[in-house]
Amino acid sequence: MRVWLATAGLMLCAPVWAAHGYALWGDMKYPAGFDHFSYVNPAAPKGGEIRLVSNLRVSTFDKYNPFTIKGNAPAYLSQLMFDSLLTGSLDEEGAAYGLLAEDVTVAPDGLSATFRLRPEARFHNGDAVLAADVKHSYDTLMGPHTSPAYKTVLADVAGLDVVNTRTVRYRFRQPNRELPLTVGGLPVFSRKWGAGKPFNEVVMDEPIGSGPYKIGPVKFGKDITYVRDPKYWARDLNVRKGTANFDRVLVKIYKDNTARLEALKAGEFDLMAFYSAGDWARRVNGKRFDSGELVKGEFKHQRPTGFQSYVLNTRRPLLQDVRVRQALGMAIDFEWMNRTMFYSAYQRVHGLFGNTSCAATGMPSEAELALMAPFRQQIPAAAFGPTYAPPRTDQPKDPKVGGLRENLRQAQALLREAGWTVQDGVLRNAQGQPMVLEYLDSAETGARVVSPWIRNLEKLGVQLNFRPVDFALYQQRLQKFEFDITSIAYGGTPNPGQEYADLFGSQAADTEDSGNFAGVKSPAVDSLISHMVGAKTHDDYLAACRALERVVSHSHYLLPQWYSATHRLAYNAWRLALPQVVPPYFQGETWAVDTWWAKHVQK
Template identity: 35%
Template sequence: MSFGKFSLALLLTVTLGWSAEAAPVRAVALHGKPLFSDNFTAFPYVNPNAPKGGKLTLGVLGSYENVNPLIVGGTPASGIREFVIEGLMARSLDEPFTLYGLLAETIDIADDHKSVTFAINPAARFSDGQPVTAEDVLNSFQLLKDKGRPNHRTYFAKVTKAEKIGDRSVRFTFEDASDRELPFILGLMPVFAAHATTPEKFEAASMTPLVGSGPYTVSKIDAGRSIIYQRNPDYWGKDLAVNRGRFNFDEIRFDYYRDASSMFEAFKAGNIDLRLEEDPGRWATGYNIPAVRDGRIIKAEFDIGLPAGMTALVFNTRRPIFADPMVRHALMMLFDFEWCNRTLYNGLYKRTESYFERSYLASTGHPADAYEQKLLAPYPDAVRPEIMAGTYRFPQTDGSGQDRPTQRAAFALLKKAGMVLKDGRMINGKTGQPLSFEILANSNAQEALLLSYARSLAPLGIQARVRVVDSAQYQARLTEFDYDMIPNTWASSLSPGNEQLFRWSAKTVNAKGSFNYAGVSNPAADAMIDAMLAAKTEPDFISSVRALDRVLLSGDYVVPLFYTPKLWAPYWSRLKHPEKTPVFGYSVDTYGNWISTWWSATK
């Protein structure tokens, strides 16, 4: 498949916002230009000659109750979105945000950025052989907008008109041109067959999968226990450049486990082919087994160019107990990273100090530039001075687990917030309510960390209770925001955009199923997200992201934890992978894309 030359007019429109005559193109970048155009035959992080065949088995912690990942109801099965349902365009994992043609053969962003038009590839077919039409795209859009997850509802609410243009094109018109990422979000929109669903069927949690156009179909469902995907030999897009060297296994199976220990034992026994290791203690000592020593298991570390994101203990600020940011800041100070890292994690973690940690998007260590200061000027109290100056660092302890200076500083802040220590308990001086809360988790693997944090609060009369529940109950409580504190990871990319609305916008604070777990409702955060989405140049984009980072850090919405400097992914040697790891590496959002580049050595 050969792509036409990238339109200079479109490049100027996308990067600089100039008024120019746009034209349909087969690749488009949010900032800059696509890496691949005329001579594009395959992504550099694949083996275009990878053999087809064999089976891949992966492990998942928990269970599932639904095979439609596009709705709020029920915990969805893994793999549907990655392997069954395609988007209009495909994302490159080696570029911040670049899209290449898939279901849509071309994309045409209007010169005023108030609309985008996609031309459907005439070869595109669903797994049942029916062609993918403009009507399918419009039906998918409408169902996602009306009945989908809050992220799609939030994004697509900005579209004022969706219409068919000609025989095989669709056009989306926007209320304004302020969100320059929106055409790209629409480019990633999942498309499913209109003839195989109805609005009623779509929004009902069920074990009947949507009919998609992807390289795999669901071949077997063992509800809550496993799900198996079979490669479609008639997959319409197998020869496209974006797919060459990918989707190599004939069968992909996800097996579900109730706890992390049993899943690890299944891997050691050879019942799971590949795992992402997140436990430094296990990484340091748990793989001293014969299969590693004799080379049957490869204990691999992969580089990654993505931001580490934010892994944290999250305050539910909807709860009155966490309404005061001074109380939250004091609780954040009492997390003893040095002790936890040394005692629990063999010193292998690094402290997270930014929502965009491990990247140039992080505000840490950078004073706010002139553009940031301009953006933040209407919100003079939104960012603490030391965070604005880039000099703030998270508290460091002596690693003893009983750091007295930190405890004294936290106690002073609690007193300033109106808390008093009475009969060994920290209470609100006015209401008498004790500073006591529950930390909700869904894995025993998190228990040691959470209990150590609870112990660090006890000397100040603060009671934190740790409660571990099953995945179904955990997901239900997350959806309803029914918790005091939870551990969570918000993954990040080099092109943060509309997903930030889903995490931090006041519009999603009460939207069931949103990822605004902290209950952030902050006009400054909303304004920084708007600025980020409207940025026309890369410097303005970086500055607006850093400004958002400063606002979130100043709000003390979470207790930041830590991150790994590399990806730990042990696998059985019966698997092979390309020599090059993409910039995105192995992340929550790209797992299916990354694993699709591997292949079986024993097919």
């Protein structure tokens, strides 16, 4: 499972730290000595069970190590079994509070962050969590057997020193506001995990973490149960009060969407998130919903929109011309799809940083232009104009903007400029090569959503073949960048930073299993990411991330899809209770696992 850290890269001009936590801008919602997060029920009873269903993209698991590259770990394992030095709250952005660490100090020059561990912190085996374990965890994650995303995100970390038994100091290559949050959020595990074996050989060794749960009964291929550690060291800590309320977290595995939907209706599990507007509108029903046992809940959130997109692999010769990529995007009829297929449940993605202060608007500012100017010959001219807007087909009032037919005419012109013409109904280049592309997916059900785009592309002479493969092969092909086009749901962040070098940096483009699926190799993009990470002021930071959004969007590496401003959760109201306050930045099922509780628990 790939996790993108929500942090920001900004230079420290003065010491910005708090003994009980750390904030990007020095302001924290919760003061030292606070009792609990405001969105939890600190009196929630402990006990009972929550029954979940594994995401279809992880149809089974073959390892207990979530950090190595090969194989699949069980759902929720990282969240439930590993604590970190700091932990964030779900009602605040850009701040984190001490978990394993009782305090954090950032040096006045911004070149180090020192964490002091709580003496009561314990691993599942009863051992104390010591500085040597933190160093071992960091060194292991930076080693050869883990995702390259760690190396990219931690590129500005010079090293980790053990100051004493319970104190560690991270050293940074340059001042960078995001790094204390980044290193503070890294998982910490025991040096004894794996008994000294090379990390890639630590496969089925049960993790030795310090989180609230341990692995319980397992039925391979069917389900896994996590059991709450009654001796969990942080059960009374302010950042953990009202959380980890279930004695057991059962995660069931189903092979296809139909099976798990029917299992939900039959009452075989308690909670399921829905990402299909069609399923939510038409198929989430039945006698258990009629009786009130099962409830459909739409929970609004304030999270960034993210940038779920069709990803065009520019390593492929047919996709290297920006005009070709733009033309492919003009054949997407989102308005028709939203109206007829999605029950008008979605909004269109417009850029990388929607619903955040980093989103570009209108014409570029002088500061943005100054950052892009040195690369004027290397980036699309459109980046110096109005903010990117996906083509529309719903006949807006602007008479210059037509429907799908006009969009396809413009796409034809772009393809013609790029040297592609229709010959006998087939789009060919000067060498007679046809425009034949493959769309890679991990499930046959994806064909329904892609089919309208395929039909529209046929009108341009472009042949897009839908290729479903099993998840293991899909994952392998993504890791090796062996695809033309696929779909990726990128999570958004209000504070983008060094992690964007993994998504769009030139070095990541040549690194297997990196997040740069589009193969972006652009000096302009590299420069803008560098400015974003190293900005000295908030204004400089905003200029850099907005310019980055303009360049990436107008380069059409990604063809934007859609997002929802609500989380759709179907849950068993007879078995589960939830807090009165819905935090603004929660994420689907993880909020329920963390803060809900079982009804009818005997105290």
